[in-house]
Amino acid sequence: MFVVSLMLVASASAQASFARLPIPDDAKSVIHAVHVAAKARDYRALKALMVSEFTWSFGGDGDANQAIEAWKHDQQALYELSRVTRLRCSFITDVSTIQCPANAGIYYRAGFTKTADGWRMFYFVAGD
Template sequence: MLAVFLMLVASASPQARVVKRPIPQDAKSVIRSVHVAAQAKDYRALKALMVPEFKWSFGGDSDADQAIEAWKHDQEALRELSRVTRLRCLFKADTKTIQCPANSGIYYRAGFTKTAEGWRMSYFVAGD
């Protein structure tokens, strides 16, 4: 009975949602570039590192240009983006997405996906 309980707790934990496999060097480079651009408030550089259909809000907002405009008026978002991209990142389970930080729960997190143009940031959100 205890073993079943422990299995259920482990599968519900945030750590069950990530996979420990090496992050490709080109992805690490993009994550570092996002960190530097967020710290410098370099919106042009950030935009170049994002997918066009970028998810930045759970209110249906999926556009990189909208995200950039919102961040110009929300310096906390840029501070958080800079913060999360210097933390440990891992692949999300059953996906090809890298998430920073690995186990964020409902707090700020950034996702990176491989595209035809290379690795790009595909989301930066907080909440469920």
């Protein structure tokens, strides 16, 4: 039991240390671009900032094109995407995943990951 408790504390400590790392400028630039595109309802710009296998629903949907089509009919989603990308973001679990806002819980959150094409948004969800 002591070993399990020690492992949980170490894991939480590692996650906390990732959260304190500064966000790279290239990632900040992409997050800002997503914010601007969502606010302007610029679907073409948003699509260019997303990975193609994009998670936007826990109902099995996992495609950037599907997300864009859904957002065209759900202006609240674009408002929320614009809102969360102006809040404080941080690394979560490791240095390959940034989430905005940092501690969203089950509320709206956007995730960004480093790809061969640079940082891209790979999820925007709410719920658990």
